[in-house]
Amino acid sequence: MRELPKVYDPRQVEKKIYDMWLDGGYFHAERDPHKKPFTIVIPPPNVTGQLHLGHAFDETIQDILIRYKRMDGYSALWLPGYDHAGIATQIKVEEKLRNEGKTRFDLGREGFLDEVWAWKNKFGNRIVEQLKTLGSSCDWARQRFTMDDTCAKAVRETFVDLYRKKLIYKGKKIINWCPKCTTALSDAEVEYVDKPGHLWHVRYPLADGSGELIIATTRPETMLGDTGVAVNPADERYKDIVGKKCILPLVGREIPIVADEYVEMDFGTGCVKMTPCHDPNDFEVAQRHNLDFVLMLDEHGRIINGGKYNGMDRYEARKAIVADLEAGGYLVKVEDYAHSVGTCYRCHNDVEPLYSDQWFVKMQPLAKEAIRVVEDGEVKFVPDRFSKTYLNWMYNVRDWCISRQLWWGHRIPAWYCDDCGHVTVSKEDATECEACHSHNIRQDPDVLDTWFSSALWPFSTLGWPEETEDLKYFYPTDVLVTGYDIIFFWVARMIFSACEQTHSIPFHTVLIHGIIRDPQGKKMSKSAGNGVDPVEIIEKYGADALRFNIITGNSPGNDTRFYVERCEAMRNFANKLWNASRFVMMNLTVDEVKLPGELELPDKWVLSKLNTLVKEVRENLDKYELGIAAQKIYDFIWDTFCDWYIELCKARLNGADAKAKEGAERVLLYVLTGILKLLHPFMPFITEEIYQAIPHESEALIIAPYPEYDPALSFPQEEAGFELVMDAIRALRSRRADMGVPPSRKAKVMVCTAEKGIFEAGAQYVQRLASASEVEVLGADYGGDTAGMVAVTTPAARLLMPMAELVDLEAERARLNKELEKAHAQLEAQNRKLANENFVSRAPEAVVNAERERAEKAKALIANLEESLRALG
RNA sequence: GGGAGCAUAGCUCAGCCGGUUAGAGCACUUGCCUUACAAGCAAGGGGUCACUGGUUCGAGUCCAGUUGUUCCCACCA
Numbered sequence A: 001m002r003e004l005p006k007v008y009d010p011r012q013v014e015k016k017i018y019d020m021w022l023d024g025g026y027f028h029a030e031r032d033p034h035k036k037p038f039t040i041v042i043p044p045p046n047v048t049g050q051l052h053l054g055h056a057f058d059e060t061i062q063d064i065l066i067r068y069k070r071m072d073g074y075s076a077l078w079l080p081g082y083d084h085a086g087i088a089t090q091i092k093v094e095e096k097l098r099n100e101g102k103t104r105f106d107l108g109r110e111g112f113l114d115e116v117w118a119w120k121n122k123f124g125n126r127i128v129e130q131l132k133t134l135g136s137s138c139d140w141a142r143q144r145f146t147m148d149d150t151c152a153k154a155v156r157e158t159f160v161d162l163y164r165k166k167l168i169y170k171g172k173k174i175i176n177w178c179p180k181c182t183t184a185l186s187d188a189e190v191e192y193v194d195k196p197g198h199l200w201h202v203r204y205p206l207a208d209g210s211g212e213l214i215i216a217t218t219r220p221e222t223m224l225g226d227t228g229v230a231v232n233p234a235d236e237r238y239k240d241i242v243g244k245k246c247i248l249p250l251v252g253r254e255i256p257i258v259a260d261e262y263v264e265m266d267f268g269t270g271c272v273k274m275t276p277c278h279d280p281n282d283f284e285v286a287q288r289h290n291l292d293f294v295l296m297l298d299e300h301g302r303i304i305n306g307g308k309y310n311g312m313d314r315y316e317a318r319k320a321i322v323a324d325l326e327a328g329g330y331l332v333k334v335e336d337y338a339h340s341v342g343t344c345y346r347c348h349n350d351v352e353p354l355y356s357d358q359w360f361v362k363m364q365p366l367a368k369e370a371i372r373v374v375e376d377g378e379v380k381f382v383p384d385r386f387s388k389t390y391l392n393w394m395y396n397v398r399d400w401c402i403s404r405q406l407w408w409g410h411r412i413p414a415w416y417c418d419d420c421g422h423v424t425v426s427k428e429d430a431t432e433c434e435a436c437h438s439h440n441i442r443q444d445p446d447v448l449d450t451w452f453s454s455a456l457w458p459f460s461t462l463g464w465p466e467e468t469e470d471l472k473y474f475y476p477t478d479v480l481v482t483g484y485d486i487i488f489f490w491v492a493r494m495i496f497s498a499c500e501q502t503h504s505i506p507f508h509t510v511l512i513h514g515i516i517r518d519p520q521g522k523k524m525s526k527s528a529g530n531g532v533d534p535v536e537i538i539e540k541y542g543a544d545a546l547r548f549n550i551i552t553g554n555s556p557g558n559d560t561r562f563y564v565e566r567c568e569a570m571r572n573f574a575n576k577l578w579n580a581s582r583f584v585m586m587n588l589t590v591d592e593v594k595l596p597g598e599l600e601l602p603d604k605w606v607l608s609k610l611n612t613l614v615k616e617v618r619e620n621l622d623k624y625e626l627g628i629a630a631q632k633i634y635d636f637i638w639d640t641f642c643d644w645y646i647e648l649c650k651a652r653l654n655g656a657d658a659k660a661k662e663g664a665e666r667v668l669l670y671v672l673t674g675i676l677k678l679l680h681p682f683m684p685f686i687t688e689e690i691y692q693a694i695p696h697e698s699e700a701l702i703i704a705p706y707p708e709y710d711p712a713l714s715f716p717q718e719e720a721g722f723e724l725v726m727d728a729i730r731a732l733r734s735r736r737a738d739m740g741v742p743p744s745r746k747a748k749v750m751v752c753t754a755e756k757g758i759f760e761a762g763a764q765y766v767q768r769l770a771s772a773s774e775v776e777v778l779g780a781d782y783g784g785d786t787a788g789m790v791a792v793t794t795p796a797a798r799l800l801m802p803m804a805e806l807v808d809l810e811a812e813r814a815r816l817n818k819e820l821e822k823a824h825a826q827l828e829a830q831n832r833k834l835a836n837e838n839f840v841s842r843a844p845e846a847v848v849n850a851e852r853e854r855a856e857k858a859k860a861l862i863a864n865l866e867e868s869l870r871a872l873g
Numbered sequence B: 001g002g003g004a005g006c007a008u009a010g011c012u013c014a015g016c017c018g019g020u021u022a023g024a025g026c027a028c029u030u031g032c033c034u035u036a037c038a039a040g041c042a043a044g045g046g047g048u049c050a051c052u053g054g055u056u057c058g059a060g061u062c063c064a065g066u067u068g069u070u071c072c073c074a075c076c077a
Helices: A010-024 A053-071 A086-099 A104-134 A149-164 A220-225 A236-241 A280-289 A314-327 A363-375 A385-395 A450-454 A469-474 A484-502 A534-541 A543-551 A564-587 A601-622 A626-654 A658-679 A684-693 A716-739 A756-769 A809-835 A837-842 A845-872
Strands: A037-041 A075-079 A168-178 A183-185 A190-205 A212-217 A228-231 A245-247 A254-259 A271-274 A331-344 A352-361 A380-382 A414-417 A423-425 A441-443 A479-483 A509-513 A747-753 A772-779 A789-793 A797-802
Touching: A010 A104, A010 A534, A010 A543, A010 A684, A037 A053, A037 A469, A037 A479, A053 A075, A053 A104, A053 A479, A053 A509, A053 A534, A053 A543, A053 A601, A075 A469, A086 A104, A104 A534, A104 A543, A149 A168, A149 A423, A149 A450, A149 A484, A168 A280, A183 A352, A190 A220, A190 A245, A190 A271, A190 A314, A212 A220, A212 A271, A220 A314, A228 A236, A228 A280, A236 A254, A254 A280, A271 A280, A314 A331, A363 A385, A363 A484, A380 A385, A385 A484, A450 A484, A479 A484, A484 A509, A534 A543, A534 A564, A543 A564, A543 A626, A543 A684, A564 A626, A564 A658, A564 A684, A601 A626, A601 A658, A601 A716, A601 A756, A626 A658, A626 A756, A658 A684, A716 A756, A716 A789, A716 A797, A747 A756, A756 A772, A789 A809, A789 A845, A797 A845, A809 A837, A809 A845, A837 A845
Parallel strands: A037 A075, A228 A254, A380 A509, A479 A509, A747 A772
Antiparallel strands: A168 A183, A168 A352, A190 A212, A190 A331, A228 A271, A245 A254, A414 A423, A414 A441, A747 A797, A789 A797
């Protein structure tokens, strides 16, 4: 046993404890046939990213679950890993190149990839180290990367399998294109933002000169790609001109006027220009009416096929075209108009719908099973409302565009034959065309969406498609923890991928948390500069304080605001526990955790409360109510253990009775040990540090068994009995404070009570905690002279303190009368309830009994108050 | 257009299956360096649980509607 410093310093402890855990190999999950597995795969952070509070939130939840299960006897695997993050990483490396005056094309594909790998190797370890400072108990030996060989194999296997099942196809469609990232995006990767814009009304003259149409558009520049105008077939205004042609202003092209249900008559002018290559709806209308397809934007968002506008950037072109329309007299009017614009989730530039040849996953067939497993409850969302979010998306899911025009990622395993045109899709790198055996083949230059490999994460990380021992033992995984913002990106795709590839759900529970916001409730972001660096917080307050801050005062699925001051409060809590432990150790002479043979009243009280706590915390953890569990442990430690039990023990510890002292020591050590175990998943560092310093049964707290409810340690009667003593102590303190009596001014306390036994057992505690010089326990019927006595009244007792000089008879009487009034009101309320036939007959017995007890208590209080009044004379 | 969340103390939030006198942290007031802890102890002040109606013996909690607010989804040119 060693001396602990007075103030807890996490910096002295956390690194040392983490290394101890690593050295002990405690994070490593063995395939143990005698244990049940419990598996969580980490949502892989971007390999070159930095830890932010969102990660801290996510990882803390997972670490709590893993540590709980590990202590509870499971072979608990928390599998860590990182995502190659195609677009994000490529952007970063290209940025770096730009600063050197280079582009990726200068390096060529191979050279560029070398550069990215170098970048990955340089920064990839940073986030690992940061996760460690949080205390994450990941099985680092099983660390994975979405670009490593195992994951690559899973990607190929899946791609080829889906291709053979015709669930992956290549086709020309309107996709989302980011001109900045110069790649296609999936629907999920587009964020719609309401932006102020304009509605330009433009004249399209009829070709036969018989009139004109007014067309309203938010994007005049796309008229370069117009190949028709559509009206609603039921629109009387345009009945006669359907089938005619009009002339596209500035361009001069004659384009047909068609009738299509898609057009809403009461929006704008009821005429819609058709730009099939740059609008998904127009595309469909064009297909129905055989309109031409004119592509008018290139990969960078510059004009092509647009005559004099060629080469202009899309925004520049808009200005030029509006000006020309106005000059040519085609512009009728301009209205302000706010509409939602799709933006790229990585670079936030406007996304262009673009007609393009891409690879897709056919979603309908896959969605079927993904819907069923959630509808049938095989996969549960916590909180449940997110299953609705998920299902709604899945019901309406559209084909997933998976090809990206990037270099960093899993290259699409498709080879095109220059001789016969056949496409060879193969798990192994193809060397010849599988149709004509020509060697004149080229691999598709594109890579797969990053989320394609993430989708396989729960099983690819365990070795799939190989039937590995790990896969057999740890898969399906158990809980997936993530924010609601990536349900579509990731959760949904893991579910259907697992169902299709492994014929199993990937996990049975999806635990959804919200996002961490700044004190104003705004999203934290780099650009807003309101981010808080968790590493700095850990440095200042400790990882335990950060973890506890994040996890308390917040419920599943809800956003939470981050207050640095709360970290201070949690650091104080850690310090409180530290000092309580110090106190226990200072008084400790026993060297094993073992309860004494004889328990005193407060011992039974605290043990019974601890026992209840154990039961409740387990229930809360099992229901993923981590915040509630944490709050209960906090309350127990601070209030029950520190403010009451430790104080209650001081009398015995300082007393002459050696046996009583030892008894107190043993119970203190037992309860402290229980607390450390309960708290460990939440505050792993400080609890381990203390555990190592006190007598302990396990070599480390991290693998000590989590406490279990023990019926033998439940003492409801003693618990309730001791509460009577505590009531008396509180009442005495309160009265003394009211009268301004300092603690140093001790006074004798006479207890008049029917509960003589309990108060006799509690007398020493009343004496110490209520600043009494001595305590005398008398019967309830004590009728001695009470002149000059201060009377303190609780339902169980009348407490008399001789303090003649402080007694104001009138004030005393008034006070007692006031209390009496309150007690009567209370009793009346109770009696009204109990007199209600409906209540007594319909409410559960326990509730009625509780009400009766309350009435009894009120009656007892009234009797005591009346007695006190009588005694005053 | 569809869907969801939130509205509880000055601030930020808990409050699970409806059942004491609605809780916590921070802030505030008063008194204490009581030999574990002033990052502390004790005692207090502060709430018509957004509004209206309903179900119920009983509603912060369940239902309907209203208002405010946040978010998600959707092909509103």
